[in-house]
Amino acid sequence: MFGTALIVFREVLEAALIVGIVGAATRGIAGRGRFIAGGLALGVIGSLVVAGGAEAISKLAEGMGQELFNASILGIAVVMLAWHNIWMSVHGRELAADAKKIGGDIRAGAKALSVLLVVIAVAVLREGSETVLFLYGIAISGDTSAQTMMVGGAIGLVGGVAVGWLLFAGLLRIPIRWFFSATSVLVLLLAAGMASQAARFLIQANVLPSLASPIWDTSGIVDNSSLTGKVLQGLIGYDATPAGMQIAFFVVVMASILAGMAWARRRMSAPVAHATPATTTT
Amino acid sequence: MFRFAAATFLALSLGAFAANEPEFNLAIEGHKFTPDRVEVPAGKKVKFIVENKDATPEEFESGQLKIEKVIPGKSKATIWVGPLKAGEYKFVGEYNEKTAKGTIVAK
Numbered sequence: 001m002f003g004t005a006l007i008v009f010r011e012v013l014e015a016a017l018i019v020g021i022v023g024a025a026t027r028g029i030a031g032r033g034r035f036i037a038g039g040l041a042l043g044v045i046g047s048l049v050v051a052g053g054a055e056a057i058s059k060l061a062e063g064m065g066q067e068l069f070n071a072s073i074l075g076i077a078v079v080m081l082a083w084h085n086i087w088m089s090v091h092g093r094e095l096a097a098d099a100k101k102i103g104g105d106i107r108a109g110a111k112a113l114s115v116l117l118v119v120i121a122v123a124v125l126r127e128g129s130e131t132v133l134f135l136y137g138i139a140i141s142g143d144t145s146a147q148t149m150m151v152g153g154a155i156g157l158v159g160g161v162a163v164g165w166l167l168f169a170g171l172l173r174i175p176i177r178w179f180f181s182a183t184s185v186l187v188l189l190l191a192a193g194m195a196s197q198a199a200r201f202l203i204q205a206n207v208l209p210s211l212a213s214p215i216w217d218t219s220g221i222v223d224n225s226s227l228t229g230k231v232l233q234g235l236i237g238y239d240a241t242p243a244g245m246q247i248a249f250f251v252v253v254m255a256s257i258l259a260g261m262a263w264a265r266r267r268m269s270a271p272v273a274h275a276t277p278a279t280t281t282t
Numbered sequence: 283m284f285r286f287a288a289a290t291f292l293a294l295s296l297g298a299f300a301a302n303e304p305e306f307n308l309a310i311e312g313h314k315f316t317p318d319r320v321e322v323p324a325g326k327k328v329k330f331i332v333e334n335k336d337a338t339p340e341e342f343e344s345g346q347l348k349i350e351k352v353i354p355g356k357s358k359a360t361i362w363v364g365p366l367k368a369g370e371y372k373f374v375g376e377y378n379e380k381t382a383k384g385t386i387v388a389k
Contacts, residue, residue, distance in 0.1 A: 007376065054339065055354040063360040066351060130341065133352055134377050137338035140355075200348055206327075206362045213348070224345045241346065 001152040004138060008156025011131040014234040015043070016164025018077075018123040021190060021235075022116045024171035025084070025183040035113040036120060043124020050125060051132035067205035073122045074198035080115045081191035082257045085184050087112055089261035090268045092180035163231075186235070188257055193237020195253035196246040203243055211244030303329045303362075310353070311335040313378035324368040324388040330361040340382065344373035347386065364388070 019036065026032040050057065050069075057065045091112075131153075138149050174182050202208040219240035222229045232238030239246060304323060308330055309316045322328045334340050334353040342351045342361060353359040366388035375382025 003380070054352060055357060058352070058354060058357065058359060063358075130352065133339045133354075134341070137340070137355075137377050141336075141338045204349055204351070204362060210365075219345070239348075241348065243348065 001148045001155075004135075004149055004152030005155040005159070007134055008131055008153045009159045010156075010230055011127045011134070012157050012160025013163055013230055015123045015127040016160045017167055017231065017234040018164075018190065019120050020164040020167035020171070021183065021186050022120055023168045025088070025180075025187055026113060026116055027172065027179065027183075029109040029113060031109065032113055035117045039117040039120030040124055042117070042121040043128055046121060046125035047128030047132050050129035051136065054129070054133055061205070064205040064207070067201045068207070070126065071198045071201040071205070073126050074194045074201070077119050077122050078191045078195045078198065078253060080119045081187050081194070082253070082260065084112060084115050084119075085187050085191070085257050086260040086264045087115075088180060088184055088187075090264050092184065184261075188254060189236040191257060192250045192254040193233070193235065195249040196237040196239065196242065197233075199246045199249040200239070200243065203245055208245050211248065213243035214241030215244050215247060217241045303327050305329045305331060308332045308384070309335055310340050310375060310382065313338075313340070313375060313381045315373075315375070315382055315384040318384040319387065320384070321387045321389055322363065322366065325365050327362060327364050330363055331358055332361055333358045338377070340378065341376040342373060343376040344371060346371045347373060349373070 019040070023032070023036055026035070054066075057069050059065060061068050135149060135153055139146060171179075171183065171186075199208065203210045203213075217240060222232065222238070222240060224230070224233055224238070224240050229238060229240065237246075237250065304326065306320055306322065306328060308320065310332065313336060320330075332342060332353055334355060334357055337355040339352055339354045342349060342353055342359070347363055347366075349361060349363070351359060351361055363386065366386070368388050371386045371388065373384050373386065
């Protein structure tokens, strides 16, 4: 039972951290609860579908279907998170100034939320499908009774969700002045970390060269299989022994998002500067 | 000149991917790997064919090798490893970590 709980906890943890960050990052946008719940529901349904089709997926692309599937899922999440951060670089200040203002702008809010719904859905789907396969394995092996498995799984699930909730609640305690800067840094790191993990799957699929691996080895300090390692992996894509290609993906994605945010801000501030004298003349 | 360089690069990179990598077989049976210790050449990309003879799925996982792959029950999976520096690399079957353990030795 403890073994089951631990594995389920580890799988749930990563998704829970992502949901915690996304939940906090959408603070003040009307209807976010429904979108988060929708993302979770889609993710759970998706997990069952993916777990059911695991064998078919594995056989795709000359046996590399699973790697390419994981890399694509991560790629989608990276694009969505990037879009969110660029959007927030413009709207975050409005949200911080007046939480209700954007809440009223339902169309803009819904767009931001549907992007994050996809992020939550794919995060849950990726970790969830592995959990489903694991539990299925236990169920048919008959080593443990179904009841023990359910209890273990439930403990793991609750534990993982609790950590995600702690992160969410902790983030909400950040004063509103710095709040959106803090969540945007987290989303930035999350996206870059996911890009690095996507690179890892592409190397594993033999699609990309590793460009020297590992570049460094910090497994003596924080190992990826430890709890701290898992949390850091979920938050910033921490890898104790990264390949050169992973670092390249991390840096390029981070630089691109930062450039996109700067570009969006410049584009927004230009017309505002022109509008000010016009209003004073009337 | 550029075309030549590009063609050479393409040929080299295709060669790198299509070359005949040494192949190794592993089996999972009764939640155990056989063999549980495999010697591979260091500095070369090698290919593992892992056959899961159990009815239950298993996840081949190794932090050191940077591999994470679910192998459904009664099926085979291809896993690319390396190029590795000389040394020992541990791997486990994550779903049955107590029994499913193995080591790859690069020499």
